[in-house]
Amino acid sequence: MVLIDQKLMRNTLNYWRNERTIYKWIESQKNKHEREERPVSEFIPYCDVLLDVGCGSGRYVELVENKCNKYIGLDQSPILIDYCKSKYPKHEFIVGNATSIPLKDKSVSLCLCIGVLRHNTLDSVISIVEEMIRVSNMVIVEYLESDEPIISKIKEKGVLDWSFKRGMIEFLFSDNGFNKQDYILIDPYIDEFKECDRVVALFSSSNQPTK
DSSP states (O other): OOOOOHHHHHHHHHHTTOHHHHHHHHHHHTTTTHHHHHHHHHHSOOEEEEEEETOTTTTTHHHHGGGEEEEEEEESOHHHHHHHHHHOTTSEEEEOOTTSOSSOTTOOSEEEEOSOGGGSOHHHHHHHHHHHHHHOSEEEEEEEEESSOEEEEETTTTEEEEEEETTHHHHHHHTTTEEEEEEEEEOOOSGGGTTSEEEEEEEEETTSOOO
16 A cells, blocks of 8 residues: 655645746746657657647647647646647647546547656546546556655655556556557656656557557
C-alpha cells in the first residue's frame, strides 16, 4: 500500500488553481522538455482524433497536429484551457477532469497522456486509465516505474510526484483488455528518480490493430 500525504495532495490541487503560479509554470516550461518532446512526438502513430489528456499549456499541439485529423486538448485548469484557446484557436480545448472525461465512449482514436499519472493518487490513476480506455481503443501514456514506489515532491512547487511499482501500470491496462504494444524510455529529469525508468508506452485493445 502506497500512502500519500493529504497535505501534499492539497498543495498539488491548489497549485493548478492559482493563476499566478500557472503562468509562472508556463514560462518555466519553454524549451525545457525539448529532449523528451521530440522522441514522444515521433512515437505517436497517425490517427483520426487525438485527445491530449492533461494538455497543460499545449506544448504537444504543434508536435502532433500533423499526425491527426483533429486535436482535442483536455485539462482540469480553466486558466490553462483559456491560454490554449488563445494560442491555438483552430483546435478544440475543453475543461474537464481526466478521472471523468466528458466525451462519449470510443469517440477518439488515441489518448495521449504525458505528465499526468505521476501527479495523482493511485485511486485517481485507476480512474484515469479506465476513462482513457473507455473513450479510445489506443492510449499512449507516460509514467515512472521502479522496483518499489518512490514518493517525492517537486521542490519548487511542493506538489506530488511519484513512481509506480514496476508492472503496476501495465497491469491496470491488461486487466481491462489492453496490451502494451510498444514503448520508449526517456530522461527521468529529476534526481530523486534517476534510478527509475521513465516510460512512454502504447497500449491498445486486444482486438484493435495499432497500424
